[in-house]
Amino acid sequence: MFRIKSPQDAGAAVVFIAIGVAGIYFGSDLRFGSAGSMGPGFFPVILSWTIVGIGVIVGAKALAVEGPRIEPIQLRPILVIVSSILIFGYVIDKVGLAITVALLTILAAFARKWREVSLLETVLLAGGLGVFCVVLFVYALAQPFPAWWGR
Amino acid sequence: MGLDLLHNLATGFGAAASLNNLGFAFIGCLLGTLIGVLPGIGPIPTIAMLLPITFGLDPLSSLVMLAGIYYGAQYGGSTTSILVNIPGEASSIVTCIDGYEMAKQGRAGPALGIAALGSFFAGCVGTVFIAGFGPPLAAVAQQFNSPDYFSLMVLGLVTAVILAHGSVIKAVGMVLVGLLLGLVGTDVNSGLTRYTFGISEIWDGIDFVPLVIGMFGIVEIIRNLEQTTLPRPHLVARMRDLWPTGKDLRDSWQAVLRGTGLGSILGILPGGGAVLASFASYTLEKKVAKDPTRFGKGAIEGVAGPESANNAAAQTNFIPLLTLGLPSNAVMALMMGAMIIQGIQPGAAVMTKRPDLFWGMVASMWIGNLMLLVINLPLIGIWVRLLSVPYRLLYPAILLFCVIGIYSINTSAGQLTICVVFAVFGYFLLRFGCEPAPLVLGFILGPLMEENLRRSLVISRGDPMVFIERPISATLLATTVVLVLALIVLPQFRRTRREAFQE
Numbered sequence: 121m122f123r124i125k126s127p128q129d130a131g132a133a134v135v136f137i138a139i140g141v142a143g144i145y146f147g148s149d150l151r152f153g154s155a156g157s158m159g160p161g162f163f164p165v166i167l168s169w170t171i172v173g174i175g176v177i178v179g180a181k182a183l184a185v186e187g188p189r190i191e192p193i194q195l196r197p198i199l200v201i202v203s204s205i206l207i208f209g210y211v212i213d214k215v216g217l218a219i220t221v222a223l224l225t226i227l228a229a230f231a232r233k234w235r236e237v238s239l240l241e242t243v244l245l246a247g248g249l250g251v252f253c254v255v256l257f258v259y260a261l262a263q264p265f266p267a268w269w270g271r
Numbered sequence: 272m273g274l275d276l277l278h279n280l281a282t283g284f285g286a287a288a289s290l291n292n293l294g295f296a297f298i299g300c301l302l303g304t305l306i307g308v309l310p311g312i313g314p315i316p317t318i319a320m321l322l323p324i325t326f327g328l329d330p331l332s333s334l335v336m337l338a339g340i341y342y343g344a345q346y347g348g349s350t351t352s353i354l355v356n357i358p359g360e361a362s363s364i365v366t367c368i369d370g371y372e373m374a375k376q377g378r379a380g381p382a383l384g385i386a387a388l389g390s391f392f393a394g395c396v397g398t399v400f401i402a403g404f405g406p407p408l409a410a411v412a413q414q415f416n417s418p419d420y421f422s423l424m425v426l427g428l429v430t431a432v433i434l435a436h437g438s439v440i441k442a443v444g445m446v447l448v449g450l451l452l453g454l455v456g457t458d459v460n461s462g463l464t465r466y467t468f469g470i471s472e473i474w475d476g477i478d479f480v481p482l483v484i485g486m487f488g489i490v491e492i493i494r495n496l497e498q499t500t501l502p503r504p505h506l507v508a509r510m511r512d513l514w515p516t517g518k519d520l521r522d523s524w525q526a527v528l529r530g531t532g533l534g535s536i537l538g539i540l541p542g543g544g545a546v547l548a549s550f551a552s553y554t555l556e557k558k559v560a561k562d563p564t565r566f567g568k569g570a571i572e573g574v575a576g577p578e579s580a581n582n583a584a585a586q587t588n589f590i591p592l593l594t595l596g597l598p599s600n601a602v603m604a605l606m607m608g609a610m611i612i613q614g615i616q617p618g619a620a621v622m623t624k625r626p627d628l629f630w631g632m633v634a635s636m637w638i639g640n641l642m643l644l645v646i647n648l649p650l651i652g653i654w655v656r657l658l659s660v661p662y663r664l665l666y667p668a669i670l671l672f673c674v675i676g677i678y679s680i681n682t683s684a685g686q687l688t689i690c691v692v693f694a695v696f697g698y699f700l701l702r703f704g705c706e707p708a709p710l711v712l713g714f715i716l717g718p719l720m721e722e723n724l725r726r727s728l729v730i731s732r733g734d735p736m737v738f739i740e741r742p743i744s745a746t747l748l749a750t751t752v753v754l755v756l757a758l759i760v761l762p763q764f765r766r767t768r769r770e771a772f773q774e
Binding site: 128129131132135136139143146147150151154155156157158159160161163164167168170171174175177178181187188190191193194197198201202204205206208209210212213217221224225228229231232236241245246249253257261263264265 | 324438440441443444447448450451454458460461463465466468489492493496497663664666667668670671674675678679682683684685687688690691694695698699700702703704705720721724725728729731732733734735
């Protein structure tokens with residue numbers, strides 16, 4: 121069997137081939153046309169085939185040349201940051217900017233290890249940033265956000 | 272010609288010196304210095320965060336401010352490199368080597384002083400470069416037709432890939448993925464939606480701001496949090512005197528000149544930019560030095576050269592964007608995005624249709640460099656104190672600005688979801704050794720490339736020979752082929768490329 125010598129390249133190859141194949145598959149509904157009169161599918165499908173080609177080359181390289189390993193993926197920071205962004209989007213029009221900012225600050229603090237988080241410091245920071253953001257975005261920059269609850 | 276230039280510069284200073292624009296230039300320079308000093312946030316996410324806020328400004332004000340952030344960051348970045356041995360910006364990585372050594376020897380003051388003075392000199396020369404090279408290049412660009420534009424973009428993207436660091440083949444893949452992502456949304460010619468999967472947020476195309484903030488800003492935060500020890504600055508030296516001594520100046524003036532020249536030229540090349548310029552300048556200084564062993568032990572040339580080079584490149588980077596409409600790196604792609612948002616198509620037409628905009632920007636850069644000298648030298652103490660703010664207090668604020676910036680595009684959660692998708696996507700790609708910058712270049716050029724390809728092939732009735740029959744296009748494509756061949760065939764070329772980024 122083949123042995124993967126460069127895990128990073130192998131990962132990149134999988135991503136490229138997946139994107140290329142998706143581009144070809146979902147582009148097949150679009151009219152391809154001809155060079156003289158390009159349809160909406162012409163450029164994207166050619167691009168997708170090229171991406172698949174690049175993916176194959178990177179994949180071949182992964183089997184042929186030694187390369188660095190993939191750094192271990194830590195789930196905590198990525199999950200906490202991603203979910204705090206999504207929560208921000210879904211609560212801001214209900215509870216207003218001040219509370220949302222404070223909430224996001226407190227949530228984001230837990231992207232670090234539990235024992236490193238000082239509760240008092242986090243609450244103070246949340247309050248400070250809440251006031252600061254309301255003054256800056258709602259009053260100074262006149263962005264159309266509710267400052268407090270729906271108002 | 273000479274009189275023209277004076278007349279144009281007068282127009283520019285007239286536009287840039289309005290109280291309003293001076294204010295925005297100052298805000299930009301101040302913000303640029305701030306994020307330059309702070310490790311963990313760079314010009315790309317900062318400019319992306321501010322894009323939604325610039326919707327309401329007039330075009331010149333917003334461009335003046337955003338440009339100030341880019342070159343301001345070059346000034347601020349050196350401060351952190353010299354004082355705490357952490358590069359505030361990628362373009363100041365090499366400054367750490369000799370700058371921090373100087374600081375340990377108690378010579379932080381002269382290092383900071385020469386970095387700021389060199390940057391100022393380079394910034395002035397870079398501005399003159401834009402004023403001098405802009406109009407003739409724009410005149411050439413007026414001769415360009417669709418096939419020429421298409422070939423120019425091919426050359427630009429290929430050069431960008433070769434000059435960027437990391438794997439070339441993976442960077443090519445990222446450019447292509449970027450081009451494909453740029454095509455998502457409604458096709459202007461057929462009116463059909465492509466790759467939208469019924470998601471209404473992307474009917475008009477994927478929004479630039481959440482994509483860039485996701486792939487740069489959010490990914491950067493996540494990666495900083497993954498490190499067991501968060502970046503923690505540690506100050507070594509107190510500064511006594513900021514002014515370099517006579518000997519310092521004698522030692523470094525040539526390095527400043529070489530750095531400025533090298534940076535100005537590398538800045539014009541597609542793919543070139545502040546980072547490449549600083550690395551190249553350090554390598555050059557080491558090569559020409561009488562005693563190369565001094566490098567790494569506090570040689571002032573090792574600070575003066577790269578710091579001048581990165582600032583010169585940060586100015587001349589604007590030349591391809593303003594004259595050809597071709598962004599040469601991710602920051603310029605953002606500037607292009609800012610111009611498009613304002614309804615201005617970057618390119619040669621800017622100079623003829625909106626001379627106030629082009630010359631106003633040129634003038635503002637010179638004014639901005641002067642402001643930066645004042646912001647950085649006397650106020651250095653304030654910036655140093657900022658460094659003691661720990662990252663755990665900083666990242667919630669950075670995250671908030673990113674999120675609020677995206678939300679303010681159309682006050683809906685949809686754009687935040689797109690940002691999250693690209694953050695996760697960019698995170699994994701980075702784990703696989705794929706840099707996000709080429710993707711952003713492809714993304715902004717995707718629709719333009721398709722349109723120019725279509726037009727070229729309509730003119731030629733489907734005959735691809737049109738790209739080699741036109742002299743301009745043929746020259747551009749031939750240059751591309753030579754570059755690619757050089758990379759494949761000449762091992763020497765490949766080694767130089769690798770070395771330039773290692774050090």
